[in-house]
Amino acid sequence: MTIPESDILKASILIVDDQQSNVVLLEQMLISSGYSNIALTMKPQEVCALHRQHDFDLILLDLQMPRMDGFAVIDALKTNERDDYLPVLVITAQPGHKLRALQAGARDFISKPFDLLEIRTRIRNMLEVRLLYRNLANHSRELESRVLERTAELRESEARYRSLTELASDWYWEQDGDGAFTKVSGPVQEMLGLRVDVFPEAEPAEPQDGWNEIQRTALLTHIAGRTPFVGFLFERVNDDGSRQEFRVSGEPMFNEAADFIGYRGIGVEVFSRT
Secondary structure, three states: OOOOHHHHHOOEEEEEOOOHHHHHHHHHHHHHOOOOEEEEEOOHHHHHHHHHHHOOOEEEEEOOOOOOOHHHHHHHHOOOOOOOOOOEEEEEOOHHHHHHHHHHOOOEEEEOOOOHHHHHHHHHHHHHHHHHHHHHHHHHHHHHHHHHHHHHHHHHHHHHHHHHHHHHOOEEEEEEOOOOEEEEEOOHHHHOOOOOOOOOOOOOOOOOOOEOHHHHHHHHHHHHOOOOEEEEEEEEEOOOOOEEEEEEEEEEEEOOOOOEEEEEEEEEEEEEEO
8 A cells, every 4th residue: 555645745744843944944945845735833831722623634843842852742742632643753853762752652863953955754654654554444443343334234144035935835955054054844955955964864866867057057156156046046846747847046245353154044945846
């Protein structure tokens, strides 16, 4: 995943410094580099309120300020529960403050006196990481929302099929995630060409001849592809020449994590003629 250059240049940046000359210098440097969304303040006590309002992608924060220094601002920013990534790039002339600032939660630092090439590089790198982090967080929320939506749909579908089974079906079947039958009431195993002897209570029997092989292949394709099907027509001709038609409906099942856990279906005999 890459961030377009245009998105980086449109990122929101807040400059915090009690020295007007530093604020002007940093602002002009950002403008000349192509950044267009820049806010300024010389009052560190305003930073938290500004960040809650604008949700900045980057805060350039001077550490040495009267009344409220940069370390106090960092501690205050940590109370913003909406943002667990602290987008702070500190500015300091004190070598000993660099490690302390990183330990406090800042992401990077800029040394005084300013090296403009260093500033541009660190700002761009940090903004790229920040926007990547935002995109991943948004993608995670979207994926979680889709899973919850899909889970709700599956629960609704399950309830609908349960109702159909109770009210309208002649027989019912379930398979687990490996394709093994866990519940069978009706001839679905014979339709698929399987021996009906996997359940202790079932009478061992060979699959009867006469099932339509084209329909059998289509039904197997549905199940292998984990696709739902409704009113699928399946027929067979018995040894005595009589003909039967069945309508089969089935759907894949998923757990709350959207993992495939098997298949279920219902069936009804719709036609029988000797």
